[in-house]
Amino acid sequence: MLEELLKETDRLIEERPMANEVLTAFRDLVGIMAEEVPQVKQAAADERLQDIKREEGFPLFSREELPIDFDSGTRLLKTFLETLQKGERPDRESLHMALIKCEQEETWTRDLFNALLRNDEKDLSQIAGDVGLEPEALKFLVQMALTPSIHLLREQVAGGIDTETWDHGYCPFCGSQPSISFFEKTGKRYMHCGLCGLEWRFPRLKCPFCDNQDHKALGYFDVEKEDGFRVDFCRQCKRYIKAIDKRVLEKAGPMELENLVSLHLDILAAKEGFK
Numbered sequence: 001m002l003e004e005l006l007k008e009t010d011r012l013i014e015e016r017p018m019a020n021e022v023l024t025a026f027r028d029l030v031g032i033m034a035e036e037v038p039q040v041k042q043a044a045a046d047e048r049l050q051d052i053k054r055e056e057g058f059p060l061f062s063r064e065e066l067p068i069d070f071d072s073g074t075r076l077l078k079t080f081l082e083t084l085q086k087g088e089r090p091d092r093e094s095l096h097m098a099l100i101k102c103e104q105e106e107t108w109t110r111d112l113f114n115a116l117l118r119n120d121e122k123d124l125s126q127i128a129g130d131v132g133l134e135p136e137a138l139k140f141l142v143q144m145a146l147t148p149s150i151h152l153l154r155e156q157v158a159g160g161i162d163t164e165t166w167d168h169g170y171c172p173f174c175g176s177q178p179s180i181s182f183f184e185k186t187g188k189r190y191m192h193c194g195l196c197g198l199e200w201r202f203p204r205l206k207c208p209f210c211d212n213q214d215h216k217a218l219g220y221f222d223v224e225k226e227d228g229f230r231v232d233f234c235r236q237c238k239r240y241i242k243a244i245d246k247r248v249l250e251k252a253g254p255m256e257l258e259n260l261v262s263l264h265l266d267i268l269a270a271k272e273g274f275k
Contacts, residue, residue, distance in 0.1 A: 040149050
């Protein structure tokens with residue numbers, strides 16, 4: 001999976017030079033991740049329990065329950081920080097401070113992982129502020145550090161995940177909200193999980209955050225000269241999600257990459273009052 005992601009990253013670096021910097025940095029991290037082999041306990045396949053959870057609208061796991069290899073995550077986070085702090089970056093000193101914390105304080109790293117899995121923005125901001133890093137930057141590194149474990153666990157239970165009839169706005173595997181969405185060539189709409197990367201089919205006219213289906217309160221806007229990219233929004237909950245239209249793009253990249261190269265859409269959505 002990571003090998004394919006590396007190939008796709010290289011392709012997009014060539015095809016979208018405007019996103020070269022962010023994609024190159026992402027590629028460096030993925031290259032490090034590819035060397036890590038996490039040890040994740042085999043998830044028990046209780047088919048009856050899986051059926052009950054699916055029928056009741058519960059994901060297979062909650063984020064806090066994910067049996068992640070934190071030792072693997074710690075090794076990766078250390079390597080990320082060590083690699084990045086060697087570069088000529090404005091946050092170099094902050095990265096070095098975070099590296100020291102990661103090396104010397106086991107509880108600091110574990111608190112960081114737990115804050116991410118609880119989706120606790122307040123704690124994440126506090127931890128990031130203590131070392132002078134931007135919360136979103138540290139959150140991104142922590143999530144990348146846990147990705148190999150999460151992907152391995154997801155692959156173990158893939159057969160028990162229904163991605164075609166699940167119509168909830170949260171991931172059927174880990175319960176996380178989507179980070180980006182896309183339209184397949186057939187016109188079907190899919191959500192992409194912001195934590196584990198799972199993709200599931202979702203109704204075209206429905207808000208994934210508040211379940212609003214009133215078409216008068218749903219809308220979208222796009223950007224001139226950027227065919228295939230748009231922002232879907234809901235006036236009821238004031239939330240938005242970016243959308244990639246594969247019917248228009250000749251060849252879209254993996255959604256992890258499309259999410260990175262479309263950060264300008266997040267800025268535009270915020271300016272329009274959506275969150």
